[in-house]
Amino acid sequence: MTQYVYRFGGGVSDGGAGDRNLLGGKGANLAEMASIGLPVPPGFTISTEMCTRYYQEGEHFPDSLRAEVANGLAHIEGITGKTFGNPADPLLVSVRSGARVSMPGMMDTVLNLGLNDETVEGLAATSGDARFAWDSYRRFIQMYSDVVLGLDHGSFEEALEIAKEDQGHFLDTDMNAADWQKLVGEYKRLVQEQWGKPFPQDVHDQLWGAIGAVFGSWQSERAKVYRRLNDIPGGWGTAVNVQAMVFGNMGETSATGVAFTRNPSTGERAYYGEFLINAQGEDVVAGIRTPQYLTRAAREAAGAKPASMEEAMPETFAELARVFELLETHYRDMQDIEFTVERGKLWMLQTRNGKRTAKAALKMAVDMAHEGLITEEQAVGRVDPAALDQLLHPTLDPDAPRDVLTKGLPASPGAASGAVVFDADTAEKRAELGDAVILVRVETSPEDIHGMHAAKGILTARGGMTSHAAVVARGMGRPCVSGAGTLAIDAKAKLFRVGDRTIREGETITIDGATGEVMAGEVATVQPELAGDFGTLMEWADKVRRLRVRTNAETPADCRTARGFGAEGIGLCRTEHMFFDAARITAVRQMILATDEKGRRAALAKLLPEQRGDFAEIFEIMAGLPVTIRLLDPPLHEFLPHEEAEFEEVARATGLGVEALKRRAAELHEFNPMLGHRGCRLGVTYPEIYEMQARAIFEAAVEVAEKTGEAPIPEVMVPLVATRRELELMKELIDRTAEAVFAEKGRRLDYLVGTMIELPRAALKAGEVAEVGAFFSFGTNDLTQTTLGVSRDDAGRFLTSYVDKGIFLRDPFVSLDVEGVGELIRIAAERGRATRPDLKLGICGEHGGDPASIAFCESVRLDYVSASPYRVPIARLAAAQAALRG
């Protein structure tokens, strides 16, 4: 028969810290604390398996549980010497929820259970404190009515307020025994009135009611919402802990408190917490009275008067401090603790690994390794790579005042202030003049890249977390708030409205890409400090990781940032962003709109020196590291002119008429450009384009090798290949160009030609493709689109429902669809390596900076991941953790 009840306390522990799944976090740790000799009030845990069974059997308990619970109660009675329901010396218990992971405030707990009209007298007599007994009884009725009976919470609060007013009292602690007794009468009247029955006097009815309610709270609406937001499976269930009460409300030598063994916000090694004298349970966090500091140092730092626990109860505090040290050594991590002091005696009620900010996580990990509490490798595992994001960008000064206009999605972290501008050109112009600007658009498109780059931050009214604005901003490390739906943007009038406020071009706003807040005016920011702990942890991470980490970058500034963050090369340099440059776009348009090869070559000749300059600068910054350059990829129409003036400019440059140009532009229209004339299809039809780019690459490489003595390693990447033959044609072209340049310059260089794998066919036929290509880079943005048949730019409308309904666990554009897209990658890696054992394999989609996706890359043993510059440290840490797990 399955055992459902596990005892703890009084030298018995049926479970321990390893039984978290069965006993919930709270139950497992209570058992663990009891087994290492800490003072834990005795109790028992009803396992999460019972929760599952309870729901399977239509919210009904099996008979066998009654006997087990009776045994559990006997265990508590044996240790405390009190009896449940005994009017002379009653045992009181708490009935507490506790799931596998903590769900703060989501589920229910009932305290002081076992009180009724008779036992309250017994409690008064044995404690010698009638005030305390009646205070406990009124607390119990109030909590039980709320949690178990589901009565109107507000009416009980109200009755308490009226009672205090009647007596002329301000604080709960001013109330005496008679006052509380009177309130108990009033509470019982409220129960009768709202529930239609008297308050349950049978203590066993009380207990089973509470157990049912705690299991029931697992399916409450708020718990369900919390689980959805935190990816917690509904099948886990909660455990129920029944535990002897200890009382922090027994007068001036009693207290209750919460504490962290280190500062959870800064990571400092200093006890941190609050307590309240003569109070119970939730009083500390409920804000009924202002809690007092734990330590004297904290009280003095805050300039507070009321004595700290260290000062008010020095002996108990010393005992508590001893427990802190013991718990940290035992769990080897910072603990978040609940305790109660009953007449000078300390009792531990809960411990768990404490939540912390990224900054604190970093500091604690490094400190604990230095203290010898954990190893360097364990320290590497302690910091959530995604949380590093918070540390790498400037953040708003938490103490600065802010005037919040609206809130959008936190699309790219960091904070920025600047003058509002409504188009990319203005952003660029003002930035050149030295202004800080925030680019505000309904949504952004590839044409806005230069403006996004020039801006300090980006704000859009439409689009989600994976919209163009969000993806590009994250790539550039620009703070971005997307999808701020309440913004009414009138770009013509150069203003936006939000509520009854109007912000015009040139006015200053501040955006916080970590919270999504949009504020009027400037809010002071603080620069992150990256030295010290950050550097140390990164060093430890680099020691254990196998995957190399490169960056996706195409501007000199991004390349420098990435190298500063430790990038070991470039995994994706997109050449099209260079084409959008204002000084070049006319030549690009001239090339696209040319009707024959001769016309195209004339335009390409103008672009050649520009591209060569771009590549030379990047090669120099990357000083001898590999640089993967992707040949032109997007459909040509993305570069087309829209406005009359733009057509006229191209007409002047080409000598063709505006009408002829417009006709040619119309011819270039595509119904589905993502699957249209793009990628290597451009190179197949207009080889002169790729030829120019290859020439620019090799000329720049030779130039830099000669100038600096550090020969770059160009890796020329052909995009959107589906077949071996496409790559073969392109490789011939690239090799021929390389040979020509080497002959002209009288110097050879090593280089590779490879391909992006972003079409399922290429992945399946990887064995053949690898006969030609020396490397594969998995372009997982497009590979996800082409595998799922989902356009990233249109996915916003339905993706949330897909995640809600569990079709996808997470947005597949953020975290790799390991089952589907991952299988293609696995197949391509296997088949490619079978043909060419030294085939270089990497990933360059957005996923290259996502820790879960990086873990997958480690599992299929890719050679490197490539992430946007600000995600390079995240990738380094994630790669180290993946290696440690593997």
Ligand code: ADP
């Ligand atoms: P939560 O998970 O919401 O923190 P808990 O089960 O930990 O809920 O209980 C709520 C409050 O009641 C906490 O402050 C806890 O310390 C206190 N509490 C729980 N059980 C007891 C007990 N047996 N004696 C005294 N206080 C208790």
Ligand code: MG
């Ligand atoms: Mg708790």
Ligand code: MG
């Ligand atoms: Mg692509």
